[in-house]
Amino acid sequence: MTLRMTREEDDGQRIFRFEDPSCDLSGVIVVDSLALGPATGGCRFWHYDDAAAMRADARRLARGMSYKNAMAGLPLGGGKSVIRRPAGAFDREALFRGFGRVLNEVAGDYLAAEDVGTTPQDMAVVRSQTPFVFGVPADDGRAGGDPSPWTALGVFLSIDHVFARRGLPLSGSRIAVQGLGNVGADLCRRLHAAGATLVVADVRPDAAERLRSEIPVEVVAPEAIHAADVDLFAPCALGGGLNPSTIPQMRARLIAGAANNQLATGADAGLLHERGILYAPDFVANAGGIINVAAEYLGHHPGAVEDAVHRIPTRLAQVLDRAEASGTSPAQVADAMARELIAKGAAAMAGNEGKRTL
C-alpha cells in the first residue's frame, strides 16, 4: 500500500490530503465541524486545475455542509471530500477502494456519500473497505441509495413555496433549469408534471437531448440560461453561478435550485437583494439528499425521509420571514441561523464533556 496522508488545521477546519499512486488516487477531506455529530458530506469526483483549487473547493463545500446539516436539524456536523479525476485511463473500482481505506484513517470523524461525479455504485465499492460511507443502495427496506431524487423533491417543494409566497401559480409559469444531471433532470420532470414551461441548458448536449426526448423543453446555450426570460431560475449545475456578471442579466424574479454554493461570494447575496430577486438559500432548499443520507446512517425508513423533506418549505419560510422582517438578504439570515445552531451544539458538547470529567 502506498497511501500517504497529511493533516493540517486552518480556520477551525481539519484538512486531510491523501495520495495513493498505486490506484491513481489523490484528494482532500475537510472536517469543518463536529459540533452536531460526525462531519458528513458528499464525495466530489472532478477535474481540478491544481491542488489549491481542489483544496479551496473542498473547504467551501465542507462549510456549506455544516450549515446545511444544522439547518436540516440533523445530528451531523459538516465535511466534504474531493477526489481529483485522473486525466488518463484509470481503474475506477481500485480508486474507490483506495478512497475507502482513506476513510478508515479519518476513523469516523468524516462520513462520505455521493456528490457530483460519484454514484451509489461507487459508494458500494467504498463500503467494501469501510463502514464510514452512506448513499449505498439499500436492500432491507430502509433508507439508502441515490440521494438525488430526494434533493429534487426538496427543491421542487421550495420552488412551490416561493411561487406561493409571491402569490403566483406554479402551473403556467416559466422556469429555467441550469444543469440536467441527476437532480436537474428529475426536477424538470416534477416541474413539467406541475404544469410549468421549461427552459433548460447543460454543457453536455446529450443531457439536454435525452431530456427533450422525454418532456417538452426549450434548450438554450449554457452561456445564456441565467438570462432566460422566466419567472424562476433553478441552478442545478456547479457552484458560483450567481455572480456580478450574471446577476445584472437575470430576468427571473425568483431563484431556487440544487447547486451547492450558488453565490460566488457573500456579497452576491446583496446584489440579488438590491435587485429584488427572491433567493432561496441553497443549503436550505437542497437538503433532501443529506436528509436521506442521515436516515440511512440512523437506520430510518423512507417514510421518515419523505416527512423530513416535506418540512424543508417550513424552514425556508422561517428564513424568508426573518429576512423580510429585518430587511436583510435570505442568504445572510440562513447563515446566521445555521451558525447559531452550530454554536448551540458546540456549547452542549462542551457541557457534556465537562460532565464526563467530573
Ligand code: NAI
Ligand atoms: P450531476 O453531476 O449529476 O449533474 C450536474 C450537471 O450539470 C451535469 O449534467 C453537467 O454537465 C451540468 N453542468 C456542469 N456545468 C454546467 C454549466 N456551466 N452549465 C450547464 N450545465 C452544467 O450532479 P447532481 O447530482 O445533479 O448535482 C447538481 C448540483 O446539486 C451540484 O452542485 C451538487 O453539488 C448539488 N447537490 C446535489 C445533491 C444530490 O443529491 N445529488 C444534493 C445537494 C446538492
